[in-house]
Amino acid sequence: MLILSRKVGESIRINSNVCITVMEIDGRNIKIGIEAPREVPIHREEVYLRIQEENKNAAQGSDEDLGGMADLLKKK
Amino acid sequence: MSQLTAQPDLPSVSWTEDQVIVFPAGLPGFQDSRRFIILSLPQHHPFHWMECVENRALRFPIINPMTLRSDYNPKIGREALQSLNIRAPEELCMYCIVTLHKPLSDSTANMMGPLFINIRERVGKQIIIENDDYSPRERIVP
Numbered sequence: 001m002l003i004l005s006r007k008v009g010e011s012i013r014i015n016s017n018v019c020i021t022v023m024e025i026d027g028r029n030i031k032i033g034i035e036a037p038r039e040v041p042i043h044r045e046e047v048y049l050r051i052q053e054e055n056k057n058a059a060q061g062s063d064e065d066l067g068g069m070a071d072l073l074k075k076k
Numbered sequence: 077m078s079q080l081t082a083q084p085d086l087p088s089v090s091w092t093e094d095q096v097i098v099f100p101a102g103l104p105g106f107q108d109s110r111r112f113i114i115l116s117l118p119q120h121h122p123f124h125w126m127e128c129v130e131n132r133a134l135r136f137p138i139i140n141p142m143t144l145r146s147d148y149n150p151k152i153g154r155e156a157l158q159s160l161n162i163r164a165p166e167e168l169c170m171y172c173i174v175t176l177h178k179p180l181s182d183s184t185a186n187m188m189g190p191l192f193i194n195i196r197e198r199v200g201k202q203i204i205i206e207n208d209d210y211s212p213r214e215r216i217v218p
Binding site: 038039048052054056057058060063065066069070 | 120125159188202212
């Protein structure tokens with residue numbers, strides 16, 4: 001992992017089109033500003049990992065179980 | 077080429093190119109899977125399968141979240157809709173991926189990462205909601 005030291009107000013540029021700036025430091029909290037093209041998805045890592053994990057869980061379903069689930073919902 | 081895994085419980089479904097929905101970025105965890113079709117069978121209603129045509133063994137149960145929660149209203153950025161080139165509300169189709177659990181009554185829908193599809197251009201994206209309004213594991217049966 002590349003590690004760089006930055007002060008508040010200083011930035012890091014990734015490629016020519018992504019710029020990450022340290023905005024504010026308050027104890028253990030750091031506010032980070034990100035400038036990137038619209039099509040670049042930006043997520044907090046833990047949120048992205050939750051979605052990724054849930055997608056992997058969902059890919060395990062069987063035809064029989066989906067039919068059972070449909071029956072369960074119809075009974076409601 | 078790797079052999080596709082046979083799915084004994086799934087009849088081989090034929091599809092045409094105009095049914096394919098392209099997810100240019102894939103889905104988190106499946107970045108290389110980009111082309112999907114939606115299979116709607118009466119015995120699965122109101123659920124559907126979203127099946128990858130590049131790898132028929134990869135498929136996700138999906139449901140229109142409004143079927144489960146008529147007040148479902150995820151806050152998403154304008155950029156997300158723009159990236160899908162949505163021009164009118166009727167072009168947008170929304171689904172949530174379902175995780176089937178045992179017992180089935182514990183099954184959940186991922187309302188934090190809904191699928192947004194532009195049905196005119198047949199292009200889609202899984203959008204991650206960056207707030208705590210919805211969970212990736214919302215119970216389907218309350």
